[in-house]
Amino acid sequence: MLWNQSVFRTTYADGDPGFTKDTNEIQSVLANVNNTGTTDYVGTIDQIYRDIYRDIQNTDNHDSLVRTKYIVIFFSDGLDNVPNSDQPRVNQTINAIEELVDMTVEAGVGSFAFHTFFLDGIEMSEDDHDDCVEIMQEMAETGHGQFRTFQNAGTIDFISIVDMRLTAEYEVKYLVAYNFNVVPGVDTLLIDSDGDGLSDAEERHPTSATWPATDPMLADTDGDGLSDFCELKLDNGNRDLDPTVFNQVCTDYLLPDGTYPDRDYDGLNDCEEYWKGTNAFHPDTDYDGIPDSVEFYAGTNPLENNTELDRDFDGDVDWFEVQRHTNVLANDPKVRARWSYNYDIVDLGIDPQMMYDGAIANMRRYDFNISNISVMNGLGSYVG
Amino acid sequence: MWGEERDLAPGDNVIRLFIAQVPEDMPDQLPVFRVADVMINFLGDVRTVVLYPADFQLLE
Numbered sequence: 268m269l270w271n272q273s274v275f276r277t278t279y280a281d282g283d284p285g286f287t288k289d290t291n292e293i294q295s296v297l298a299n300v301n302n303t304g305t306t307d308y309v310g311t312i313d314q315i316y317r318d319i320y321r322d323i324q325n326t327d328n329h330d331s332l333v334r335t336k337y338i339v340i341f342f343s344d345g346l347d348n349v350p351n352s353d354q355p356r357v358n359q360t361i362n363a364i365e366e367l368v369d370m371t372v373e374a375g376v377g378s379f380a381f382h383t384f385f386l387d388g389i390e391m392s393e394d395d396h397d398d399c400v401e402i403m404q405e406m407a408e409t410g411h412g413q414f415r416t417f418q419n420a421g422t423i424d425f426i427s428i429v430d431m432r433l434t435a436e437y438e439v440k441y442l443v444a445y446n447f448n449v450v451p452g453v454d455t456l457l458i459d460s461d462g463d464g465l466s467d468a469e470e471r472h473p474t475s476a477t478w479p480a481t482d483p484m485l486a487d488t489d490g491d492g493l494s495d496f497c498e499l500k501l502d503n504g505n506r507d508l509d510p511t512v513f514n515q516v517c518t519d520y521l522l523p524d525g526t527y528p529d530r531d532y533d534g535l536n537d538c539e540e541y542w543k544g545t546n547a548f549h550p551d552t553d554y555d556g557i558p559d560s561v562e563f564y565a566g567t568n569p570l571e572n573n574t575e576l577d578r579d580f581d582g583d584v585d586w587f588e589v590q591r592h593t594n595v596l597a598n599d600p601k602v603r604a605r606w607s608y609n610y611d612i613v614d615l616g617i618d619p620q621m622m623y624d625g626a627i628a629n630m631r632r633y634d635f636n637i638s639n640i641s642v643m644n645g646l647g648s649y650v651g
Numbered sequence: 652m653w654g655e656e657r658d659l660a661p662g663d664n665v666i667r668l669f670i671a672q673v674p675e676d677m678p679d680q681l682p683v684f685r686v687a688d689v690m691i692n693f694l695g696d697v698r699t700v701v702l703y704p705a706d707f708q709l710l711e
Binding site: 439554 | 658659660661662663664665666667668669670671672673674675677678679680681682683684686691692693694708709710
């Protein structure tokens with residue numbers, strides 16, 4: 268798709284407008300593009316926004332958006348020079364790109380990049396030239412793209428300049444199995460009937476004399492939206508958060524059916540994420556591959572991507588202990604020796620698969636075998 | 652604890668499997684997650700569960 272004052276749209280084989288890989292179609296559209304002499308940064312970016320937004324909305328299978336890649340290459344040979352406008356409209360331009368980036372992120376698009384290419388050589392003052400380079404650099408930075416300058420636009424090889432590939436192979440960054448009803452202790456495993464992160468024993472007999480006993484069969488004893496474990500971990504010591512007292516802390520999140528939403532399905536509801544400071548729209552706030560809920564329950568920091576920490580100095584780094592379901596916060600040689608999960612992962616290579624639209628996609632297959640996951644005889648639990 | 656609230660019977664254990672994937676050339680990008688839940692009862696006979704790709708839900 269090409270934008271140049273007016274929009275030059277490529278079409279599918281059936282004549283409907285849309286993105287295409289057909290080189291003949293692209294060539295025919297290119298033939299219609301010419302430079303009109305006016306450069307409208309904001310208007311062009313707004314049009315790009317509308318077209319990408321429409322393309323996202325028209326996606327039949329929204330699961331495919333995480334594998335979708337949008338690449339915008341913005342050419343200019345001069346400053347934004349729309350008549351009767353303030354020159355240059357820097358703030359509007361940067362804001363427009365920020366909105367474009369935000370829109371693709373919120374839609375769950377896998378990758379978006381806004382590249383800017385300055386076609387140098389047009390006669391202009393030195394100040395205008397410097398302004399143009401500066402704003403296009405800022406535009407590329409805002410759009411997570413690259414800025415390039417060219418003296419001659421006739422022989423630009425885009426593929427070697429920016430990452431234009433339309434496919435990318437995904438690899439497994441992290442794999443974790445987590446039994447929410449078993450808590451790794453120091454010398455043994457502990458039952459957690461309601462899966463709230465506190466063992467039944469801790470709920471009945473709190474280790475702190477100032478902390479109240481809670482119901483081991485009810486994850487949120489007071490029903491205020493914050494689990495017992497969450498209130499214990501996030502309380503400031505003054506008992507502002509009390510797991511036995513209904514606080515009005517999550518009232519704004521309560522749904523009509525009496526539940527609390529977990530929009531990223533990571534195991535922490537949106538209110539708990541607010542209090543913890545994690546992202547309620549993505550299951551992995553710090554991008555380390557370990558979901559926020561698993562980090563929170565296991566005792567690592569979901570806000571910090573640090574794969575080197577070994578906070579209990581037992582020789583196993585935290586991410587490894589989380590994966591093996593051993594105690595991250597205590598030297599636990601017995602637990603690690605007897606109850607550590609075993610992972611066996613085999614790469615089976617590329618396997619062609621028929622996709623929903625009939626196309627063939629080469630997908631990498633893995634065979635996972637996870638063993639030695641302990642199960643325990645909990646009391647059961649009920650939803651309050 | 653998990654996205655949908657539910658009662659658990661005595662002996663129930665909820666095991667959640669997360670797979671985080673990233674493009675191999677951009678490993679620091681936001682991971683894509685697939686997740687599957689397995690329910691195992693301590694008092695039951697099932698001790699081995701086989702999962703297939705269709706058992707995993709893509710988180711967005």
